[in-house]
Amino acid sequence: MGTETADTESTHLLPASGGRPPKVPADRFHFAYTIFFTLGLGFLLPWNAFITAVDYFTYLYPEASVDRVFAVVYMLVALFCLLLIILYSHKSDAYFRINLGLSLFVVALLVVPVMDAVYIKGRVGLYDGFDVTTAAVALSGLADALVQGGIIGSAGEMPERYMQAVVAGTAASGVLISFLRIVTKAAYSQDATGLRKSAILYFAVSIVIMAICIVFYNVAHRLPVIKYYKDLKVQAVNEEKELNGPLTGSLWRSSLLNTVGKVKWYGFGIILIYIVTLSIFPGYITEDVHSELLKDWYAVLLITGYNVFDLVGKSLTAFYLLENAKIAIWGCVARLLFFPLFYGCLHGPTFFRTEIPVMILTCLLGLTNGYLTSVLMIMAPKVVPLQHAETAGIVIVLFLIIGLAAGSVVAWFWVI
Known part of the structure; x- marks a missing residue:
């Protein structure tokens, strides 16, 4: 969607009795869109950096279940924290x-390269480092x-194109890390030296992008188009306050439950998406399928696809x-069909167990994951009044995290 549709889209966001300024400010040079896109890229980079450097951490801490510990803790x-x-x-x-979150990301990302430089220095078995x-x-x-809760919530208060950007x-965060991995x-x-250099590169790139995110976010609230939707x-908040009084206590709880009720089916879809996706990606792709032709490049290419x-x-x-x-x-x-299809890639006919069917299915897994996630994330905040769109966005992120956690658990069992 281009900026020319912003005026039309904004009509869905107006409070029922609200007036409207004569014209929606243009998103000049698509800068607001770019900011939301960059913030979406940024808040997943730290997780991608930690999990992509798992070879480095596994080398340093051979007796630890690095990827599983990281996933459970994260x-x-x-x-x-999202519940709070x-x-x-x-x-x-x-x-x-x-x-605050962007600043904490920078601190967390600095830990690994700083600790590597001053303490670990490539030595194996220093588990206090773990x-x-x-x-x-x-x-x-x-x-x-x-x-993530704040950005999704803020995008939910604006036209659809900004949620799509996030x-x-x-x-794009996953694509960037895959490119760096290749x-x-x-x-x-x-070897130890190569793994160390790779890990430091992941974290260095993530820190630079996080710094850009901090600058972009603090510029964003000054842009006319963003100020317009904040106004x-x-x-809408002031009108609701005049009508019902301050949104506190039982009134807030009732409002929250009403918001959850309106987005619950969108949340159900999000949970299903990520149960299926995380059950297969990346564990199945990195551990269960193999290629004599591509060897250890096989998993890298599948993840990139x-x-x-x-x-x-x-x-x-x-x-x-x-x-x-x-x-x-x-x-x-319908994406539950990926379970028997990927199972067939392990135990089905000979052709089904070759590289081409696995690559096609993996790409379809990514395509459907991306499109359906985007559709549901865009639509969910629009089913509640504007003043509750931020809460709806945060609730949808909660459903997303539940789906990720459930999918990570199912991944341990479904191919056994």
């Missing part, structure tokens, strides 16, 4: 939460809850947005 911390944010979001400011790294992962989980940015695998030897929200098509899917909603929620949710249910 998801649980993010889930707990939902309960108290009406008492806190999104601007403060997002800036404890510190796990604490940095937990800090990233906290930062993720603050930033969601596409999250996919570059480092081709350029560096897979609409303030107007998934990430590229996830980005394609999340970008398609900029051109065509499926506006029928029932079809989108049934599409999430």
